[in-house]
Amino acid sequence: MKTKTYLKAGFREIRQSKGRFIAIILIVMLGTLLYVGVKTAGPVMQKTMDHYVDRLELSDLQIISTGGLTEEDVAQSEKIPDAKVETGKQFYYANTSKNEVVQVFSYNKVDKQNQLEVVEGTLPEKENQIVLDEKARNKGYQIGRSYQIDSSDLKEKEYQITGFVRSPLFINNLERGATNVGNGRVDYFVYLPEANFQTKLYSVLYLDFSNVDGLNTYSKAYQDKMEKNQANAEKMMKNRPQQRLDQLKRSAEEALEPAKQEITTGKAQLADAKNQLTSAKEQLAQQETAIQQLPEAQRTNAANQLEQQKQQLTDQETQLTEKEKELNDAEKEVAENEEKARTLSKPSYLYNQRSENVGFQEFGDLADRIAAIANVFPVFFFFIAALITFTTMTRMVEENRREIGTLKALGYTKLEIAQKYAIYASLASGIGIILGTILGTNLLPRIIFELSNERYDIGKAIIFYDWPPIIQAAAAFFIAAFGAAMLVLFKDLRERPAALLQPKAPKPGKRIVLEYITPLWSRLSFNQKISYRNLFRYKSRMFMAIVGIAGCAGLMVAGVGLKDSLSSVSSKQFGPIVDYQAIVTFEPEESGKEKTASVLEKEEKVTDKLAVETQQLEIRKKGHAKQSLTMIVPEQTRRLASFVHLKDENGQSIALPEKGIAITQKTAELFHLEKGETISLYDEDQKEWKGEISEILENYLGNFVYMSPAYYQEIADKKMADNAYLVQTKSMTRTQEESLSKELLASGSMTNTSFVSKQIETQEESMANLDSVVLIFVVLSGLLAFIVLYNLTNINISERVRELSTIKVLGFFDKEVTMYIVRENIIFTILGIIGGFGVGYVLTDFILQQASMENVVFPLVITWGAYVLSAGLTILFTVIVMIVTHFKLKHIHMIDALKSNE
Structure with missing residues (x-):
């Protein structure tokens, strides 16, 4: 029965100290929310991408050759362990009239890899049909309209648009990659049936490996497996460059053979024609001699006929000369082509993993940067929240010394007395952990993903509960709340009931450092002297307040500093x-x-x-x-x-x-x-x-x-x-x-x-994806700063209620009583802000080192705006707390407070 009554008293304690109970819940919730939320954001992004590429069967490896790919390449690649092979044809087409560069892909509906996702319309069913990248809609193309590709690589020039699609080969919806034709930037891609391509050569081999099925596409396990798979592919294809070179040389020589035969035949015919021309000239010479012996009347007609024949022979000679020049030029060209064929270099075989796809690695880098930030920023935030929770619970138990002594005198056991505080700590931390976990898992990753997904059309975020950070947060806050309560409680329970029933002796006053500086100390008012003495008298209280405020101010500086640093990459590089x-x-x-x-x-x-x-x-x-x-x-x-x-x-x-x-x-x-x-x-x-x-x-x-x-x-x-x-x-x-x-x-x-x-535009767009994360950090850090200030002020008042009542009885006005507390808060705030600037600088530098990438160096840049925002918000919160404190102190019941020890 007494246990039941005691438990009721425990719940009554919660009702009577709602402010403190709610403050603990909020602090625990915020700490858990940010820690779990940001820690989960990176894995959620990776999981969502993994789901997307699995659904659309994105190939694991692409093999491309500068000499084109043949059936021999296909046959050899099919021997690669665990690999399924599909072929593709593609080329870049520059439309000079529209200043557009298009990447043209072959479409084969039997292929399983790199499935197209239809945004509007349907996929091609006939050879004269084509589907366009969804980006092409912004250029005015419409379903049902005709589309022209004037290229010798295709059999037809005109096609009918049947739909707009997305391809897993292009993850970033703003970029389509670079090329060496046109303006150097691919504007969009198109797919049309493979039967339209003129060439029999393949442009790319797509490989899907069964030994990486089920692995997260960004995981180390996947990357390690793919390194081995690529090594196997390179080993299997190592002889193909030389074989392909030999094949190209043979093809070139075979292509030249008809021309060489034609030249040989032409030279023989030319030699015969020259001999005939020589004979004809000799005959004309004989005729000319014979004409001289003819009568004059006949000689004129014969001479005219002879001149005509001479002109004909001259024309024939000119034609033979031109023919000879043509044959010599052709022979020279054949010789040059033979020389080129002999000096052909080995084709290069390139092996591109998923990371080479446009936007794929960029998305992974974004997830990695968020994960790197999550290893630092939320942990520090988490530490501040846990520290304040520990302080709050410790002081709550210390306030109930007399109640603990009374219960112990009435015969309650240590475990029975501990139940009340165990329930209080467990409920406060438990509710905060549950709310923080639910909100952190379902809110932050979704917000971060949706804001990032403006550049990546990969569907809805795949939200899941990531248990390691949840368990870490739950354990830490449970220890901070429950452990703090039990630590102080069992320390008090070692004392005798009589000692516990007496109020704890206040710390003795001492001369402080300022008192030795006579010119300064003599100019301080009585109230100011009391405030400074109290600061140094209760050093642990001062330390906790300054650490809490400095931590929150530092978090805000780091949040804005991250944005400044990440966005300054372009300005540091270009110029x-x-x-x-x-x-x-x-x-x-x-x-x-x-x-x-x-x-x-x-x-x-x-x-x-x-x-x-x-x-x-x-x-x-x-x-x-x-x-x-x-x-x-x-x-x-x-x-x-x-x-x-x-x-x-x-x-x-x-x-x-x-x-x-x-x-x-x-x-x-x-x-x-x-x-x-x-x-x-x-x-x-x-x-x-x-x-x-x-x-x-x-x-x-x-x-x-x-x-x-x-x-x-x-x-x-x-x-x-x-x-x-x-x-x-x-x-x-x-x-x-x-x-x-x-x-x-x-x-x-x-x-x-x-x-x-x-x-510059691409870099700034990439860094802008982290703006949402930074904004979340700043908002939550500010909210934590406000709760910390409010909570510490409430604790300060509850601990010193008899002291405050005493000075009110002595005739201090309400404003003077308020300043008695607020003056200390102002000092805490100023020192906390100054310390927070240093904390923010160090924290930003550490986060940037963790978030570094293989091709980007983030400079440490924190503009004055970060410091102004941090200081301004902290001061604003102090003013709000000061106003709330003033009204709270006005309603202190002095008589009850002064008689509390009785």
């Missing part, structure tokens, strides 16, 4: 380092360079240009995954400084070294490289170059390697062959950029134009 506005690549022939230069020189917006050789190299080192680098070799070494401002890791400007290579800092960091070290670089033909590192460069976006023409020739064993211009221009609009691309395309020499403005 301070990269100082050109476009890269224009052209055909390797000299005429390609000249034509491109001619177009650029006529454009008034173009101010300067520098010829360079650029290509993609791979860096390899044992124990590290290979990485792609963009090589730039300037034609004129000294002029490079005007286009690329090379800086060392300390930000000091340097010149391009004549000997050795200069690589960017992220590559050096990933491969643990230092100056003086020799590394292996592999060109597009997989030829190994050995280069010594002379400089490590500051760089924020992409991975580059720079070298002089002389050093290029030394390590590549060939002279540089410039294939691009770095172009500087005045400010150009998007329309002007497209116009310049169109002019370059029309020249027939340009293969690709890439504007820096597009790179």
Whole structure:
């Protein structure tokens, strides 16, 4: 019976201290919500993508050859372990009249991999039907209308549009990749029946591996399996480049054979014709002699006839000469083609995993960045929430010393006394954990995903409960609440009832540091002196308040600082380092360079240009995954400084070294490289170059390697062959950029134009995906700061209610009583804000290190706005708490408070 009564008293305690109970619930809920929500966001994004690519059967590996793929390639690839193989044909088509670049794919309804998702309309059923990328709708194309592709790669030119689709080969709905035709940027893709393609060669082999079924597409297990699968594929296909080269040479020779026979026949006929012409000339000479002996009357007619015959022979001789020239030209062309056939290089076989698909790795990187942030930011938030929960529960138990002493004197056991506090702590933490888990799992990942999904049309978020962070949050908060209560309770229960029934002796007053500074101390008012003495008298209270406020202010600084840092990548890269506005690549022939230069020189917006050789190299080192680098070799070494401002890791400007290579800092960091070290670089033909590192460069976006023409020739064993211009221009609009691309395309020499403005736009759009996460951090951090301030102030008042009642009885006015507490809060707030600035700086730096990527370096940039927002919100919350505190102190029942010890 007494237990039942005691339990009722326990629930009465909850009713009587609703503010504190609700505060604990809210703190636990916020901590759990952010920790579980952000921790779950990354896995939810990966799970959703995994579901999407599984549903549409995205291929695991693509094999592409620069020499085309044959039935022999298909047969060989089918021997790869665990692989199912499908073929595809594709090409890029530049529509110069519309300045559009389209990637044309073959469609085969029996194929299982890379299924198209119909957005509107239907898939092709007839050979003259075509489906377009959903992006094409924005260009005015409609179902039922005709669509033209004027290309020799196809049998027909005109098709009927039957629908708009999505393809798992293109995850990012804003980007369709780059190409070496047209303006260099694919606008959209189309699919049409494979029977329309002229060529018998395949463009790509799609491989699906059964040994990765059921694995998360972004998991390490999947990546490890795919590395082995790719190694198996490369091993199985290792002889194909040479075999394909031999086949191409034979085909070229066979194609030349009819021409050679025709030339041989033509030469024989030409020789016969020359002999006949010689005979005819001899006969004419004999006739001319005979005519001289004819009578004069007959001689004139005969001479005229002879002249006509001579003219005919002259015409025949001219024709034979032209024929001989044609045969010689044909023979020369055949010889040149024979030479080309003999010097054909091995086709390159490229192996592209899912990460090469447009947007796929970008989405994975976004999920990884969120997961990296989740390893730091929510944990710190979580720590602050748990600390405040611990403090609140500790002080609650300390306030009930007399009740505990009374119960112990009445014969209640320790376990019976502990029930009340166990229930209180369990209910408060349990409700907070449950609410935080439900809201965190169902709210934050969904918000983050939906805001990110503006760029990725992969369906609805697949929400699930991720148990590891839930269990971690539940355990930590349960320990913070229940453990704190039990720790203080059992410490008090070791005392005798008589000691517990007496109020705890207040801490003795001591002289504080300020008192020794007489000029300052003498100028303080009585109330100010009391406040400062109380601060140092109750150091644990001061410490907890400052830590709590500093933590919340730091979280807000870090939240905004993250946004500042992530969005500053472009401004740090383009301008301070990269100082050109476009890269224009052209055909390797000299005429390609000249034509491109001619177009650029006529454009008034173009101010300067520098010829360079650029290509993609791979860096390899044992124990590290290979990485792609963009090589730039300037034609004129000294002029490079005007286009690329090379800086060392300390930000000091340097010149391009004549000997050795200069690589960017992220590559050096990933491969643990230092100056003086020799590394292996592999060109597009997989030829190994050995280069010594002379400089490590500051760089924020992409991975580059720079070298002089002389050093290029030394390590590549060939002279540089410039294939691009770095172009500087005045400010150009998007329309002007497209116009310049169109002019370059029309020249027939340009293969690709890439504007820096597009790179900046893409980078900023990518970083904008994290804005939602940052906003959530700032809002929840602010809310936690408000609850922390309110809770600590309530605890402060409840602990000192007799003290406050005493000064009210002594005649202090309400405002003076309020300032008695608020003055301390102001000091806590100021110190907390200052400490929060430092915490925010360190926290931002640590998060950026965790969120770093293989091709991006995030600079630490925190603008003054972050500090102003953090300080402003914290001060605002202090003012609100001060107003609430004022009204609460006005209604303190002084007599009850002063008689509480009785």
